[in-house]
Amino acid sequence: MIEPDYWRQLDLISAEQLDFPIALIGAGGIGSPLALALAKMGCKRLALYDPDTVEAHNLPNQMYRLSDIGRPKVAALAELLTDFAPLQLDVRQERVEAQTLRGVVLSGVDSMASRSGIWQGCVRYRAGIPLYVDARMGAEVCRVLTVNPVDPDEVRAYEATLHTDDDAAEDACTAQAIIYNTFAVAALVANQVKRYARGEPLERDVIFDLATLTLLKGDQM
């Protein structure tokens, strides 16, 4: 079997360092480019969760092809991923609510209600999850929050960001997503995965804004 040659990134991360389970919740604007980044980096074991099917309005800002319209997102994404890299995939067309998740959990869902449900139902104080990354985006802004879900201080800090959907800023329906922002947020999350894999310091809260080309982290906000 032909294997990718990772030598150009060996001093950054090796595929062997990425051989741990990753659960990716959401295969949309955040999840689909993130999955491709993880596969290209050399991640070996990936579980994909998303209940939705590909629709025409997904094509401009998600990784799907014209021929994917009407297909389950997770099935279309799995096909793309297996074209790119050898992976062990666990593909589930389901909403994450109370499943038992294992390994690093990455979330790119579409509402604060979903985030709160995932956090309470599957992540908070779960010993089998060493790292949880919650990615959010709107228009040209993205935010990435990284939590050790069994650390009380980090739990407290993360929960302070779990506002309701009613308390969120409202983007116009026609100003919610653009492809280059999905690449930016995927890059920030994949970088956190690399940091975790190498035992490097993690950034607990990062905001990147392409409109003003500003990056804020932690206490800079």
Place this chain on the structure above:
Amino acid sequence: MKVRILQLGRKVVDYEAEAGAALEAALAAVGVTVGQGMDVRVNSQPATLATTLNEGDVVTVIPRIKGGAERGPILRRPPSPAVLNTAENYGR
């Protein structure tokens, strides 16, 4: 006095404000409206519209974003079978 007003997702403006100006006046002068779902900070500290500005302050207006796999305007199709770990669904 100079202050910098950074409205994430929109613009960044360096503004010459009057000494002792209130945050509300400075934001209005540069056309920044603090609407629903916005947090305002001055030099990384939470602020209100009544906060008094000082030389060199950095005002940041941060939207509370929530998106990801955004919902579309059209009705969704019913989901197909729950578990797709089949060779058929891997395509090749």
